Amino acid sequence: MTTKPKVSKAALAEQFRGFIDPDYVITDDETLKPYECDGLAMYCEMPMLVVLPETVEQVQRVMRICSEYGVPVVARGAGTGLCAGAMPHKEGVVLSLAKFNRILKIDPLERTARLQPGVRNLAISEEAAQFGLYYGPDPSSQIACTIGGNVAENSGGVHCLKYGLTVHNLLSVELITMEGERITIGSDGLDACGMDLLALITGSEGLLGVVTEVKVKLLPKPEVAQVVMAGFDSIEKAGDAVGGIIEHGIIPGGLEMMDSHAIVAADDFAQAGYPREAKALLLCEVDGTEEEVHEHIAEAEEVFRKLGATSVRTSQSEEERALLWKGRKSAFPAVGRISPDYYCMDGTIPRRQLARVLLEMEKMSDEYGLRVANVFHAGDGNLHPLILFDANVPGEFERTEEFGGRILELCVEVGGCITGEHGVGVEKIRQMAVQFNDEELQQFHDVKAAFDPAGILNPGKGVPTLRFCQEYRSLEHKHEHTEADHG
């Protein structure tokens, strides 16, 4: 991969200013500064320059020029990502899609929305609400994150078990290739002929092309949603209760678990009336028709009681439902209040391994002298441990990062994966060597080359080089339980 530009910054900027509003070709350090990182601010790099094109044709021209000179391109939406996937390349261009922020069409009968990539996730549901529709995936950052970024990361949210991830809610994307070609992947139908390129593009972290339009499916807003909150005096019991619900044939719209640290922090923050003495808390939301919710809520309450819940409370109004969720939804800022900094991890595990993973994490927490609070998308096995640290204490972030890395490796060891919804980016590139062997990683590199042979789209992200992996696997700090499990 060559990353050495054959063109100077000034010459490149001048070329871009030939067809993009000169105010939106950014070259000065002060204006470039906000682009130096995404939501994972520990990783930053100043880009060579930033462009904010306004039309698809301009995006195509930017791509062609960058292709010609071998200049790296990093596409960027709202910059809310949590894996440094949008961290700039120091000799590259940041291609901001911020100006592509229009909802092009909502077709209520077809239950679809055609969107520019810079449309915010929540804005889709807000616009669709007048038709009784909404967009399913709801990542925590949905107020700010964009649909283009959601496609890049295959974003999830709290309703994935029932309503799926981004990949399940897309019909088509328009993609600009590294050569500047404009192609449509997918169609207005539910599938298209040939290999499923739409799935391949979703979650590809901006390494295969730049998305300039997205068509998503919309869902009818459920008639009713109600939430049952249950407290438990052990994590194991709460885990069994999750299994109990599923075994009963109920697929909740949302099923969230919090550990004792998260319960107390969230309750202090939101005054949601959580059982503060509980070791684990479950929030189980059932949605659907009135009849169905009525039937399933009664069953869920019974399952929780039978499986040893120490408290069970069901929302009796929309206000109460919102309050119960408020604690969970503000868990991250709540934890932010009890610690100068926190680092959010994103592993996924088979649910049955939860107790073991939490126990091992507790041991590591003691070992590193760092507290950890856990919120868990229990329905789909996605664990978000929040490691509390203080960036002003020298060496503490490094220890936090190492602790985080070990948690992810533990997830792989128990049959899970290193990232459920945040992506690999730069952050988890080390752990890719634990999740995959060299042949698999090489296959990823070959896939990448089918789209971007010169390797200039978002270089250094997503898939590590094989040499890097060999070095990482042989590092001394590796522990007995981090052997890659590949049969």
Added chain:
Amino acid sequence: MADISQQLQEQVLLARDAGHKLNIVGGGTKSFMGRTADADAGTLNTGEHTGVVEYHPVELVLTVRAGTSLAEIEATLAEHGQCLHFEPPRFGEGSTIGGTLACNLSGPARPWSGSVRDQVLGVRLLNGKGEHLRFGGQVMKNVAGYDVSRLQAGAMGTLGVITEISLKVMPKPAASMTLVQEMDQVDCIRYMNSRAVEPKPITAACWVDGKVYLRLSGARSAVEATAAKWSGEVLEQGDEFWRQIQHLQHDFFAGDAPLWRLSVSSVAANPDLKGPWLIDWAGSQRWYRGEQELGRMEALAKAAGGQASLFRGGDRNGEVMNHQPEALKGIQRRLKNAFDPDNIFNPGRLYSWL
């Protein structure tokens, strides 16, 4: 129930060394699909690579070897009150899960429950270099690496041999009811779509022979309450009707006339083409019987926002899938080369140029 992945791997390596091609065959029930198999290629039989590798009902995840029959999988799931929610069609008792994924086949529930591709969580794959690789996993959320697992859907084995699949499974709905009423082909499009806008437990919508069929499934109380509100007669043999649609056993599918499939916008007006039509997936999937040119069917599908393919019958030596624009052709050729550099697997089965 046997793990023959090592033999499969050896066969791939042998073929590679000898410069041979391989047609991948599981249960052999989908030989009518795609283009005619290369007569000079050998056969790689995955039908003996069977068995449930792991199944934890509480996790809603099943891992099976690719040659396992749908019949066996569904029987295993039924013991725990679970099912394959995408209602895969079977074209014979031997239909396997591997072939179902390779051909991306899903039944009447697809618009609501998702397709086979949607339920796939991970695969093991033998690539053209004979490397046995693992992608995805056994968890619902996984964004580590490119989604090679779902890329296999519709690839018809051109990228490699799927040897193992992990799938999301779901509880069987507690109750199910079908409503039927007379309606013409024009009105049914709007009708099915407007029902789908309502937040009700609809799980299938199909029009055939001047009648529209809607299925409701889920909690009994919700199914009964919705049925009472909506128009239409309760169809006594509802499950049997949907079984016929799912497995293409309805009278519409009988006989040798070429069977065309149009995957289009659910709300598009039905193409102005005389002959028998069956409209499924609330309008997203349209079936047509009759001698036609692929180009003409593609044009009709394009006007409806989608694509056409010759699903069964007709000339299978020519192209049978909607043509691909040059840029997409290039990407798919390069992907083929990335997985199968010596062009061993299913040559020409999906497209003449792949």
